[in-house]
Amino acid sequence: MVELNVMLIGDTRVGKTSFVNTIANRRDWKRVGGDNGESTTIEVSECTTQLSGGKTLNIYDTPGMNDSQLRLSNKEIRTKLEYHLSTSLTTAVDAFLVFESLRSEAITMRRNLATLTQTFGPQVTQSCIVVLTKEPQSEARTRNLQQICSDLKVPAVFWENSHVEPDSGVWKSLDPNKLTAQVNNLITKIGTVKKYELTTLQALKNEINTEANRRRNAEPTQYETKSYTIQVPYLEPEVRNVTKQRPVIKDKWDGEVGKWIGRKKQYVVYENYTEQETIYHERSRNETKTHQVAVPKKPIEYYVDIVKKERVAAFKRQLMQ
Structure with a gap:
C-alpha cells in the first residue's frame, strides 16, 4: 500500500478545509471558515482517505499561515506540525499544497511561499504545489497566477470543491467523474515534486530504532527446559x-x-x-528426554514501542519548552 502525506498551507477562507471535505467525500469533517474571515483552524488536524489504486492519502490541515487573529507564529506552526507527526513518526511530507483563491483580489502565494521558506528552509519550495480554488473572478487573474507559478517554478493545479449553494443553502457535491479526474491530476503532480524530509523526526526515528536494537541485544538470553x-x-x-x-x-x-x-x-x-x-x-x-533451548527474544517492534513512548514524550516536552 502506498501512503502519501500532504500538508495544507494557506490563508483562511481559501478552501483548504473544503478541499478536505471534497476529497474525503464528506461534508462534516471540519467546519469551514466563516464569512467574517476569521481562522477556524488553530491545531493540526489529520484526515485519511483511500484513493483508487490502493493509495492512502494522509492530509494534515495546518493552522492558517499568517493567522487572522495572530494566535500562532510560523515557528509555532512548525512546532505543532512536528508535535503532531512525532506520534506516527511520519518523517517526510510528499507535498505542501499551497492554496490560492481565484476569487480573491489579493495574491498571497508569494508571501505564503516566502513564509514556508522561512519556516521550513529554502528547499521546501521543491515540495510545493499551488492549488487554485474557487471560481475565477477573471481570466486575467487566472493567467497572472499561472505566470507567477511558472516564474517561481512551482506546479499548479485547478481544484473545484463541493460547496453550499449561496442562495438555496443546498449542499452541492462535485460530480464523481470530475472529482476522480481532479484527484488523479493532483496525485500525478505530487509525484513530480521532491519529498520534504523532516530531518528532526528522521533523527528521532533513527534514535528510537538504535535504542530498541540495543535493548534487545543487551537482554540476556533466557533458557527453558524442553x-x-x-x-x-x-x-x-x-x-x-x-x-x-x-x-x-x-x-x-x-x-x-x-x-x-x-x-x-x-x-x-x-x-x-x-x-x-x-x-x-x-x-x-x-523414552522422554529433556534439553535446554534458548527462549526467542521478543520482536524488535516490542522494544520500538517501548522506546517510542519514552522518546516521543521527551521530544514533545522539548518542543513545548
Missing part, C-alpha cells in the same frame, strides 16, 4: 524349554549264541531331552 520423546530400539530376551534328541550307544546280546558265549554288540538309539535356550525379540519403547 521435553521430547524418542523411540529406543532394544532386544527383549525370552527363555524357553526346547526338546531335542541325542544319540545314545547301547549294548545288547548278540543273539542267543551271544548270551551263551558272553558276546555283545553295540547299537544307537535317539532319546529326547529338554534344554533351556534364550531367544531375542526386536522391540522399541518411548
Whole structure:
C-alpha cells in the first residue's frame, strides 16, 4: 500500500478545509471558515482517505499561515506540525499544497511561499504545489497566477470543491467523474515534486530504532527446559524349554549264541531331552528426554514501542519548552 502525506498551507477562507471535505467525500469533517474571515483552524488536524489504486492519502490541515487573529507564529506552526507527526513518526511530507483563491483580489502565494521558506528552509519550495480554488473572478487573474507559478517554478493545479449553494443553502457535491479526474491530476503532480524530509523526526526515528536494537541485544538470553520423546530400539530376551534328541550307544546280546558265549554288540538309539535356550525379540519403547533451548527474544517492534513512548514524550516536552 502506498501512503502519501500532504500538508495544507494557506490563508483562511481559501478552501483548504473544503478541499478536505471534497476529497474525503464528506461534508462534516471540519467546519469551514466563516464569512467574517476569521481562522477556524488553530491545531493540526489529520484526515485519511483511500484513493483508487490502493493509495492512502494522509492530509494534515495546518493552522492558517499568517493567522487572522495572530494566535500562532510560523515557528509555532512548525512546532505543532512536528508535535503532531512525532506520534506516527511520519518523517517526510510528499507535498505542501499551497492554496490560492481565484476569487480573491489579493495574491498571497508569494508571501505564503516566502513564509514556508522561512519556516521550513529554502528547499521546501521543491515540495510545493499551488492549488487554485474557487471560481475565477477573471481570466486575467487566472493567467497572472499561472505566470507567477511558472516564474517561481512551482506546479499548479485547478481544484473545484463541493460547496453550499449561496442562495438555496443546498449542499452541492462535485460530480464523481470530475472529482476522480481532479484527484488523479493532483496525485500525478505530487509525484513530480521532491519529498520534504523532516530531518528532526528522521533523527528521532533513527534514535528510537538504535535504542530498541540495543535493548534487545543487551537482554540476556533466557533458557527453558524442553521435553521430547524418542523411540529406543532394544532386544527383549525370552527363555524357553526346547526338546531335542541325542544319540545314545547301547549294548545288547548278540543273539542267543551271544548270551551263551558272553558276546555283545553295540547299537544307537535317539532319546529326547529338554534344554533351556534364550531367544531375542526386536522391540522399541518411548523414552522422554529433556534439553535446554534458548527462549526467542521478543520482536524488535516490542522494544520500538517501548522506546517510542519514552522518546516521543521527551521530544514533545522539548518542543513545548
